Amino acid sequence: MSALLEITNLSKSFGGIKAVNDVSMTVERGQICSVIGPNGAGKTTLFNMISGVLRPSAGKIIFDGQDTTNMKPWKYAAAGVGRTFQNLALFSQGTVIENILVGRHVHMKSNALDAAIFWGRARREEMAARQRAEEIVDFLEIEEIRDMPVGGLSYGLQKRVELGRALACDPKILLLDEIVAGMNHEESEDIARFVLDIREELGIPILMVEHDMKIVMDISDYIHVINFGSKIASGTPDEIKANPDVIKAYLGESEGAAK
Incomplete structure (x- = not known):
């Protein structure tokens, strides 16, 4: 191989x-x-x-x-190719789950009209993205902070969130x-x-x-x-x-x- x-x-x-x-x-x-x-x-x-x-x-x-x-x-x-950076590149005002969801953007194929009516493909993609993000939260053992703004977390937890975002792109x-x-x-x-x-x-x-x-x-x-x-x-x-x-x-x- x-x-x-x-x-x-x-x-x-x-x-x-x-x-x-x-x-x-x-x-x-x-x-x-x-x-x-x-x-x-x-x-x-x-x-x-x-x-x-x-x-x-x-x-x-x-x-x-x-x-x-x-x-x-x-x-x-x-x-x-998924990557984390030496210097944190997170959205500090966003929650843990929101930052991880950013990593799913590459898999979103819906157009502006799909998103506007939020039905069909857009709805299915959003549900799949959230399910995958929740799986990553469980995998990285950060359930208790999933809804907390990233900027208020310790440096070590922020690094874990960045790792989660990289994993979100599969x-x-x-x-x-x-x-x-x-x-x-x-x-x-x-x-x-x-x-x-x-x-x-x-x-x-x-x-x-x-x-x-x-x-x-x-x-x-x-x-x-x-x-x-x-x-x-x-x-x-x-x-x-x-x-x-x-x-x-x-x-x-x-x-x-x-x-």
């Missing part, structure tokens, strides 16, 4: 600076895959190209058999950008559990950029390491921990262990 996501010789330049340089990698179906590296290594730039926020300077992206290298950004969700792959950044230990452990459940129960493969090495090593099947825009290593968590190039990139020395 072919990989779900195949990235070949991907590069991105900003002026004379190469933020990503000739990176190739794959994400297999059913896999939790992580991209790690020191600050400024090019991880988020890579993510932005995969999700259509940035157009590559060179290289190719094949997702689920389709060349998405130059796809229009607004088509990515419909193609099956993605074929989920891209998580620093999903536990800014969380305390308990919140991070909760999110890690949900990430595992997303793969095991929902069957959605995951590609994540993450700085929390404990989370990365605990839940990843495979890891790619980037430094100064170039990939320096790929392997299982045990292989990455023992890789001298990774140790040097993180610690600045040839002996020790990746933290």
Whole structure:
């Protein structure tokens, strides 16, 4: 079976600076895959190209058999790419359920007339969207806050809502950008559990950029390491921990262990 996501010789330049340089990698179906590296290594730039926020300077992206290298950004969700962002991108005045429903917009096919009379297709789509949103609320264990404005929630719960909105588009792959950044230990452990459940129960493969090495090593099947825009290593968590190039990139020395 072919990989779900195949990235070949991907590069991105900003002026004379190469933020990503000739990176190739794959994400297999059913896999939790992580991209790690020191600050400024090019991880988020890579993510932005995969999700259509940035157009590559060179290289190719094949997702689920389709060349998405130059796809229009607004088509990515419909193609099956779900994403969370390093900085929260929620509607703070909206409730939890309203924010999750935003993720269903890609599946809504009703026109203005359908919506105006709210009958037939528009009614069926609205009912289906609400049912799916409620399923996600249950899955993420946020029933008690479903009707609360997102802006009044803790940072950890807001991150969970953003995860729910990404799931609402029924993605074929989920891209998580620093999903536990800014969380305390308990919140991070909760999110890690949900990430595992997303793969095991929902069957959605995951590609994540993450700085929390404990989370990365605990839940990843495979890891790619980037430094100064170039990939320096790929392997299982045990292989990455023992890789001298990774140790040097993180610690600045040839002996020790990746933290």
